[in-house]
Amino acid sequence: MTLGGYMGKILHVDLTTGESLTVPTGEDLIRDYVGGRGFVAKLLWDLVPPGTEPFSEDNIVVIAPGPLTGVYMPGSGKVHMGTKSPATGCYGDSNMGGHFSPEIKYAGYDAIVIKGKAPEPSILVIDEDSVRLEGAGDVWGAGAITAEKRLKERLGEDFQIAVIGPAGENLVKYACISHDFGRQAGRTGIGAVWGWKNLKAVCVRGSRSIPIAKPREAFDKAKEMYATCYGKPGFKAWTPYGTAEVVNWVNKVGAFPTRNFSETYFEGHEGINGQALVDRVKLIDKGCFGCPTPCGKYSKAKTSLGEVRVEGPEYETIALLGGNVALSQIEEVAYANAVADELGLDTISGGNAAGFAIECFKKGLLTEEQVGRVLDWGDLASVVYLLEKIAKREGIGDILADGVKAASERIGGDSERFAIQVKGLEWSGYEARWAPSMMISYMTCDVGAHHNRSWAITHDVATGRDNLEGKSEKAIELQHIRPLFDALGLCRLQWVEIGFELENYAEVFPLVTGIEARWEDLLRVSERIWNLTRAFSAREVDGFGRLWDYPPRRFMEEPVPSGPAEGKVLTREQCDHLLDDYYDRRGWTREGIPGEDKLEELGLGFVIPELTRRGYILK
């Protein structure tokens, strides 16, 4: 039986042989994991042999829309991608908007699983039932934006294309997947796994309709959902600025990454805030599929180094390629954004790497001779130089291309203290020394230091920023709600940004799929996924657990030197308190491993033998 919202099959492609096959989308898989991130987590557990190297034929990439992706309703354009991450060695995933994900559904698939390694640089072309590998030709070596344009010219404008840049080809551990001239699956280095597999691009086209369980009711509900969004006061207030809107506030509360997180208030923030974006560089709002409130801003910016067109900069890029390297002009941030996009670098990790390198240089841990030039804060040329060296793995770039954690091990001195990461993944745009709930969110995020699983600073503000109680509980609550959108194949911004009510999603899910699940049932699925990704990392990393959950020493040992958060720090003891509380509430051991009872309760008993065999005690 094909349920509504599902296309009924999963495409498996072996790049080594060029062969592909489809398997029916299992009813158990749907029931227990829903789609998107759930499919990513379960397929990685099932299909990656334990102990697989990230760069190997056995590692897989899963590309999964959700059951609501491509369906007429707000925010239905998201895709989830996952792999064993080269950045962390753990479970890795990243989410991307645009139009790629709906196209996978229209081509007839609920997920694409890619393994092996193509014998030569290739592109994967999925034209409904026709699946083929083609030589990459002139797009290998090309920038991600350039390559996408060329592939559209080669294959047709109606193909949706996901592509890597030179950073992916050169195995930079935070190389991203790029799509729609400015949307990225930025995090955890999935682009490098594509690069290792000689996979330059995945190009998809489809013309099928998505089956809907209750078409009339689902259509009416969707129209009501759009009307509700248009009626929200924030619909007009938020959309013109997008995510850049929050820059002023993050500075006001002392949480803005500044000079490699050495400070948390950037004096130049007014030159890179939402108003500067709208007044000085924005051309149009650029939306993903089905979006009523497009956060994307397509921009044109002129700097001393030249003129660029770029989608963005959005908040994270402004934080990490703005404040974190002390660029104080929105045009310069847009320029660095465009450079990173063309190179195929994650702007979050890329901005961290640049800030880290500049701090090392300022402290004498890197010399002009090692770097090849002088590095300075607030210097666009320094930033662009570093991004290009990283993407090409040249000189200092080769060291930085492995991420700040690995780089600090080679650079030495006390640089490990200010390598701002968790699990080897660089920190995104919210410094958290004065936000315990945000801090535990970063510490325990399954892919490393990323904000999107739980964003909790307002909870910290409302309940006392020095108070540790209830902070882990809030993080857990959000870690189940927010990633659920990634399983459904939806964007959460209508809920997050304009207060569109969660009940809407609960109502529409059964109308589209025909599955009588309540919101609590779906949250249970989300908790199952969270425990499975943790189990995957435990399976793949020897001695995994608590030690992987600490923030960098800077955040535990160096009080914020100035600004609104001056003097604030979360000590190791305080972090331990947060972790104990977090593990206890999750039903995990104090070593941070899912407990046997919790695993059984969630229907994850199948992971117990593997974890036990690897020496974990689950009681």
Add this chain to the structure above:
Amino acid sequence: MRLCSYSDRCSGCKVCVLTCALSNHGLNNPKLGSVSILPRFPEPGLFELGVCTKCGACRDACPVGAIQEQANGFYRVDPSLCVGCGVCVEECPQKVIRMIPESNVAFTCVGCGECVKYCPKEAIVDLDGEVKRV
């Protein structure tokens, strides 16, 4: 109703074509929607948006006389006469005519106004003001 499209407002979200295909064909398939959205990236950086202007080129092009003007000035393909040749699809200057795969019959904008009602950016509007964004 007279439709007008503003490319500088379009965000490329495809809500218009999704609404159109569901309203007119009952299918969740944006490719069947009778609005044309052509992305122009990386340069100049906009979506060229096309809607039916009631120009009548489809009627003039149809070799079997299957396309007739309706009372509201929009055109309608008579499914019992259409032979599925696709000439109108090629000739439409706004590129808003679609072949519906289930029936192999052409479909062009009938002026239902659903795109106007649901476009988040008010990039498609009714110049007569009879239909507005919800």
Add this chain to the structure above:
Amino acid sequence: MSHPEPVRITVTCMGHSGCYFPGGGETQVFECVPGETIEMFLERLGVNTDLFMYAVVGGEKRELSHVLRDGDDVLLVSPLMGG
């Protein structure tokens, strides 16, 4: 002795900070002290002003230092991020 004109405003919270606002974030009518800014108004209610980024008053974006006037329709905008 002159009596200052009463200042009545409507307040709506946009986004999730509304759950930390007295009575929730739905539209409510409040009476203000003449000359009061949004920031002072929030403090008087015991609401942490850091819970809101800025306000939209009568469709125009305003800082929290905006002085409230009779009839102001105030939207308080929460900071929240998606990713």
